[in-house]
Amino acid sequence: MRMNKSRQLAIEKLADNVRDECKVTDYGFQNIFEAAEKIGYRVIRYPIGIDAFLGFALIKDSERIIFSNSSLILSREIFSIAHEIGHQKLHLSEQGLTMIKDVDFSDRDVSEIEANYFAACLLMPREKVAKFIRHELKNKSIGKWSGLNIARIQTAFNVSYDMALIRLKALDILDDTLMDWLKFEKLEKTATRLLNAINGNIDLCKSTEAKKLPAEYLEWVISNYNEKLIPINSLKSALEYVDLEVEDIEVLSEEPEEEDEGFEDLLRRMD
Ligand SMILES: [Zn+2]
CATH class of the missing domain: 1.10.10 (Arc Repressor Mutant, subunit A)
Known part of the structure; x- marks a missing residue:
């Protein structure tokens, strides 16, 4: 299953608009939980367990609710919020579907592929990634990248190590061989140690267990x-x-x- 080009562009544009609405000027969101609230969503976070579902998007009594499981490590919870904003923008409406619950984020159908794509564009827009590589990594040639470079990208964009790799691959910045090598490097050193080494944001690898109700x-x-x-x-x-x-x-x-x-x-x- 693939999205056609025009749908893909429409989703990119929508993600850009949301970044604008949230006034994101850095590479990544400072606090996507607050940002989601500022643009009108009720954000609920609760540690329902590592094996429980990941999140849901819901319209209830004309309120738009986003739930994320805070037992997950922070970088994954940030992805959950981005994914659920995607469902809210793309798939839910007062007249039609009012709830989508995510047990996982696999690309099991069109709406999941679209919500994942929206989240990727929202968290790591193509232009911002290019800018980061140009300005911060000084156009270091891709073949010389190590896990430390991925850790820097992770810290700038507030994403998980794996998401950073997947997005860089989707943007044709990494090829399969390099991606496999960088995955291997993560296994060897673990993302936390990589983040530590660059003084990056190690909180991304921990769960917050946050309890936040409106x-x-x-x-x-x-x-x-x-x-x-x-x-x-x-x-x-x-x-x-x-x-x-x-x-x-x-x-x-x-x-x-x-x-x-x-x-x-x-x-x-x-x-
Ligand atoms: Zn979903």
């Missing part, structure tokens, strides 16, 4: 509780998601009977 969600849960629309147990389980306890926030007491849908149910429905 502030509005918590306010909504608390006000529902105060208005006696949800029982204290629902409030407790909602707060547990962000490591808070009922005592940590100011609420009125007295227990109502009815259950309401909370974030827990939302997550459960994704399984």
Whole structure:
């Protein structure tokens, strides 16, 4: 399965527009989580486990929600957010499909190929990669590249070592032989040590286990509780998601009977 040229160009353009909208002037996003919020998405991050699904894009009550599993290493979580923005821009609509859940990011169908392509263009635009090679790597000839050069690209663009290789190959900057050699070098030295060696961003190789829910969600849960629309147990389980306890926030007491849908149910429905 391949995308045709005009679709490919349309996706590149869309990714460029999103970078503009997010005012990205560096090579990579400083903070793609905040950037996604600034352009109107509700970003939810939660460490649901290394073997759980990777993320989802959802439209719920006219809200556009992006979820990413923060048990993944940061560079992969950044890719998840970029991929889910792709689904939001390309595949979801109020009238049509309202949810896509990603167990993995394999190119299993057209919409996955497109979301992956969007993410690649968003995180590592062709022109920016060319500029980095020209300005930062001083046009070092490709045959002389080592894993350290990939680690520098990783740090500038905030991507995983593997994603950097895949993108450089897709842009015809690396050929198969060189790519295999650089993959081997990573196995030998591991990305973290390569990043360390250049004083790069080693956080990219760790998971953040971040727990981030929209502030509005918590306010909504608390006000529902105060208005006696949800029982204290629902409030407790909602707060547990962000490591808070009922005592940590100011609420009125007295227990109502009815259950309401909370974030827990939302997550459960994704399984
Ligand atoms: Zn997907």
